[in-house]
Amino acid sequence: MTGEHNLPFWRKYIFSIDHKVIGIQYAITGLLFLLFGFFLMMMMRWQLAYPGQPLPWIGHLFSEKAMLGGVMLPEFYNQLGAMHGTIMVFLGVVPLAVGGFGNYFVPLQIGAPDMAFPKLNMVSYWVYFIGGVIMIVSFFVPQGAAQSGWTSYAPLAVIAPTGQTLWLLGMVCLITSSLLGSINFITTIVQLRADGLSFFRLPFFVWAQFVTSFLLLLAFPPLEAAGVLQLMDRLAGTSFFMPSGLVVSGKVVEVSGGGNPVLWQHLFWFLAHPEVYVLILPAMGIVCEIIACNTRKPIYGYKGMVYSVIFIGFMSFIVWAHHMFLTGMGTKMSAFFQITTMIISIPSVVILTALVLSLWGGSIRFTVPMLFATAFLPMFGIGGLTGLPLGLTASDIHLHDTYYVIGHFHYVVAPGTLLALFAGIYHWFPKVTGRKMSDFLGKIHFWLSFLLMNGVFMPMFIQGLAGVSRRLWDPMQYAHAQPTQPLNVFISICAWLLGLAQIPFILNFFWSLIWGKKTDQNPWQATTLEWSAPSPPPHGNFEHVPVVYRGPYEYSIPGQRNDFWPQAMKEGN
Amino acid sequence: MEKYYGWGLPADISTHGAAIDRLIYVLHGFMAVLFVGWLIFLVITLVRFRARPGHQAVYQSNHFKAPTYLEVGVGLFEAFLLVGFSFPIFHQYRNVPPPRDQAMEVRIVAEQFAWNIHYPGDDGIFGKTDIHLISPANPVGLDRSDPAAKDDITTVNQLHTPVHKPVIAHLSSKDVIHSFFLPVMRVKQDMIPGQTVDTWFEAKKMGNFEIACAQLCGLGHYRMRGFFIVETEDKFKEWINQMR
Numbered sequence: 001m002t003g004e005h006n007l008p009f010w011r012k013y014i015f016s017i018d019h020k021v022i023g024i025q026y027a028i029t030g031l032l033f034l035l036f037g038f039f040l041m042m043m044m045r046w047q048l049a050y051p052g053q054p055l056p057w058i059g060h061l062f063s064e065k066a067m068l069g070g071v072m073l074p075e076f077y078n079q080l081g082a083m084h085g086t087i088m089v090f091l092g093v094v095p096l097a098v099g100g101f102g103n104y105f106v107p108l109q110i111g112a113p114d115m116a117f118p119k120l121n122m123v124s125y126w127v128y129f130i131g132g133v134i135m136i137v138s139f140f141v142p143q144g145a146a147q148s149g150w151t152s153y154a155p156l157a158v159i160a161p162t163g164q165t166l167w168l169l170g171m172v173c174l175i176t177s178s179l180l181g182s183i184n185f186i187t188t189i190v191q192l193r194a195d196g197l198s199f200f201r202l203p204f205f206v207w208a209q210f211v212t213s214f215l216l217l218l219a220f221p222p223l224e225a226a227g228v229l230q231l232m233d234r235l236a237g238t239s240f241f242m243p244s245g246l247v248v249s250g251k252v253v254e255v256s257g258g259g260n261p262v263l264w265q266h267l268f269w270f271l272a273h274p275e276v277y278v279l280i281l282p283a284m285g286i287v288c289e290i291i292a293c294n295t296r297k298p299i300y301g302y303k304g305m306v307y308s309v310i311f312i313g314f315m316s317f318i319v320w321a322h323h324m325f326l327t328g329m330g331t332k333m334s335a336f337f338q339i340t341t342m343i344i345s346i347p348s349v350v351i352l353t354a355l356v357l358s359l360w361g362g363s364i365r366f367t368v369p370m371l372f373a374t375a376f377l378p379m380f381g382i383g384g385l386t387g388l389p390l391g392l393t394a395s396d397i398h399l400h401d402t403y404y405v406i407g408h409f410h411y412v413v414a415p416g417t418l419l420a421l422f423a424g425i426y427h428w429f430p431k432v433t434g435r436k437m438s439d440f441l442g443k444i445h446f447w448l449s450f451l452l453m454n455g456v457f458m459p460m461f462i463q464g465l466a467g468v469s470r471r472l473w474d475p476m477q478y479a480h481a482q483p484t485q486p487l488n489v490f491i492s493i494c495a496w497l498l499g500l501a502q503i504p505f506i507l508n509f510f511w512s513l514i515w516g517k518k519t520d521q522n523p524w525q526a527t528t529l530e531w532s533a534p535s536p537p538p539h540g541n542f543e544h545v546p547v548v549y550r551g552p553y554e555y556s557i558p559g560q561r562n563d564f565w566p567q568a569m570k571e572g573n
Numbered sequence: 574m575e576k577y578y579g580w581g582l583p584a585d586i587s588t589h590g591a592a593i594d595r596l597i598y599v600l601h602g603f604m605a606v607l608f609v610g611w612l613i614f615l616v617i618t619l620v621r622f623r624a625r626p627g628h629q630a631v632y633q634s635n636h637f638k639a640p641t642y643l644e645v646g647v648g649l650f651e652a653f654l655l656v657g658f659s660f661p662i663f664h665q666y667r668n669v670p671p672p673r674d675q676a677m678e679v680r681i682v683a684e685q686f687a688w689n690i691h692y693p694g695d696d697g698i699f700g701k702t703d704i705h706l707i708s709p710a711n712p713v714g715l716d717r718s719d720p721a722a723k724d725d726i727t728t729v730n731q732l733h734t735p736v737h738k739p740v741i742a743h744l745s746s747k748d749v750i751h752s753f754f755l756p757v758m759r760v761k762q763d764m765i766p767g768q769t770v771d772t773w774f775e776a777k778k779m780g781n782f783e784i785a786c787a788q789l790c791g792l793g794h795y796r797m798r799g800f801f802i803v804e805t806e807d808k809f810k811e812w813i814n815q816m817r
Contacts, residue, residue, distance in 0.1 A: 073792075074792040074795060075792040155766060243766050244767065246767075247748060248685070248748040248749075252704055261766060295630060297631060297632060300637070326752065326763045328770035330667070331663055334667075335655075339655065353643070360637070361633060363624045364619060366624075378612055386604070388651075388654075389600045393663040395596050397760070398582070398593055400761055401752060401787040467756035471795075473792075473795040474796070478783060479578060482578070487580075
């Protein structure tokens with residue numbers, strides 16, 4: 001270990017094998033992609049609010065093939081839509097939640113010096129990075145990036161321009177990266193826990209990452225295979241997803257045929273439904289840590305939460321076809337998927353209820369991370385509840401593929417997961433940098449983001465009920481979409497203001513790096529192991545090999561001097 | 574003119590849609606009650622247990638029995654929604670077509686970015702089609718040499734149906750996946766190339782409505798709008814004769 005300190009710069013910070021450096025690399029890259037993906041959406045929001053009007057200033061920076069005279073073309077709109085989804089999910093949230101937070105804090109919370117396979121960890125980041133580069137480059141190939149939605153349904157995606165090929169290659173890289181990462185996490189959590197750290201003494205965050213890793217490991221390979229099959233359909237003339245007798249633009253398509261477009265949907269959603277839980281479970285983990293620490297009391301029903309998260313993991317593999325109720329599947333099949341969908345809502349309710357009840361009897365400190373974590377609860381609640389009308393086929397008939405769906409899943413991942421990820425950043429910033437972020441800027445960031453996110457997503461439910469389809473370049477084309485057009489203007493203004501509301505966060509981030517208030521190793525007086533390491537933790541993490549004596553959330557034990565009892569502290573306090 | 578579209582559900586002119594709407598309302602009522610109740614609890618908790626001088630957290634982790642009942646309650650209610658609403662409604666929607674002798678049949682073939690409507694004519698039999706015959710003048714590739722095709726009628730983006738008459742639509746697609754959406758009819762069905770899926774509906778009011786595409790189908794997805802006109806039997810026949 002001692003030799004590590006003399007590494008050249010590029011080995012220490014670029015091609016590092018230290019889980020903390022890799023975690024920071026993941027987090028920074030993920031944050032940048034989140035910002036980039038958000039920019040794409042802010043441009044789309046102009047077209048939705050003011051269809052066919054030239055985009056001021058920015059519109060003229062683009063080529064004529066994307067923005068003709070500053071007016072966004074439909075094909076460019078579709079590229080922005082497909083890439084917004086892809087970037088937010090696969091290049092933003094997952095890398096930040098799993099690659100960033102997971103990499104940095106799982107080894108620390110289990111008392112390990114590093115991940116089980118440090119080099120694999122490095123490879124995993126760089127494969128992800130290459131995938132990201134491929135995705136960005138795809139904007140610059142002839143006819144632009146992928147434009148068939150983030151779902152890339154065949155045959156549309158198979159007959160799409162070159163950008164789709166790059167999308168598939170990028171996805172293969174991203175999935176490979178996730179696979180390498182998930183093997184690493186599972187091995188690390190099983191093998192490298194500190195002495196005394198039994199499974200039921202693990203912080204809930206580690207449990208969430210553990211289950212997430214299994215989802216990544218088992219759900220991603222089918223999409224990787226499907227991606228390769230679609231690549232073959234595009235490049236090698238196969239017809240896995242291409243039926244016979246297609247006529248495109250009046251010309252008979254010369255393919256061997258015999259394939260089935262619905263097969264792609266099955267393979268895609270077999271990944272993409274567990275993917276939803278990949279996005280949400282780490283967020284729940286972060287929220288749980290922050291709530292325990294800021295209520296100064298044990299978590300309500302910790303074991304129930306652990307069983308629930310395991311159960312969600314299993315169930316998430318048998319709900320995927322609820323995305324496909326209207327493909328013409330039979331009623332028996334759809335009944336099965338409706339039942340599993342209703343069942344999976346129960347453990348999610350258990351976890352959410354446990355987190356809310358954990359507040360009862362606490363002494364709640366409204367720190368900035370706690371504000372974000374508290375706001376996660378009702379936001380995820382709305383996201384979950386609005387899944388109900390979509391999970392029942394009868395109501396899904398009207399709501400399928402409308403803005404109701406957009407509102408629903410954004411409530412889960414934007415005001416839901418993103419608020420939790422911000423909470424995590426404010427909570428663990430002192431551990432990573434040894435400095436605290438500004439409370440003042442943090443509170444501005446919180447209140448503006450919280451209100452504006454609701455301003456963006458709440459009206460979408462009204463649009464969805466009115467039957468407005470998603471992915472429309474110009475909603476004014478339809479009479480049934482025109483009455484809700486004023487909402488589009490409102491949503492867009494909220495979205496742009498939400499963009500501005502991130503400036504306090506960005507300033508806070510860099511300002512606090514240099515001038516933030518210095519903190520000791522445990523500024524929040526928390527119990528879990530990462531707070532027993534120095535801030536920032538050195539290479540190898542702990543000064544002494546930690547031994548664990550108790551569960552993760554031992555706060556406010558009667559008769560003790562301090563209201564927290566760290567996991568690694570041997571004697572009473 | 575009657576207002577069909579607004580900020581809530583569109584007007585419903587179908588015979589089957591009331592059940593779907595009822596479910597949507599029941600669900601939103603349930604969601605509102607659950608969410609508001611829960612939110613009140615959250616706010617009370619946050620205020621009552623805020624950190625302040627002299628206030629101490631309580632060391633306990635299992636102080637409620639109610640959640641178990643709540644969970645069971647939610648579970649039972651979901652079961653009720655499935656058995657009481659979703660299963661029977663969807664069964665009716667997917668499995669119980671109107672009798673063929675009473676219904677009008679029509680083929681709808683989607684393409685980028687139009688709806689080709691194919692009526693079988695007086696004989697009630699669709700003429701043969703062949704993809705190699707497809708041309709701008711013959712968008713569904715109807716084989717005019719087939720006797721059954723003689724009286725067939727094809728239109729683009731114009732779906733006329735008589736009021737109070739069940740319609741069975743055979744949906745298919747020429748190129749990519751589209752989704753046939755009649756907002757006022759509570760009908761939505763994906764159109765998958767390579768297969769034909771049937772859907773059926775009956776209008777109980779006349780008017781001039783819309784067909785929308787609900788599935789991203791390419792750069793013209795936003796303008797894949799069709800017209801859905803429900804009229805009297807006589808007017809419908811008149812229109813058919815005009816189209817011949």
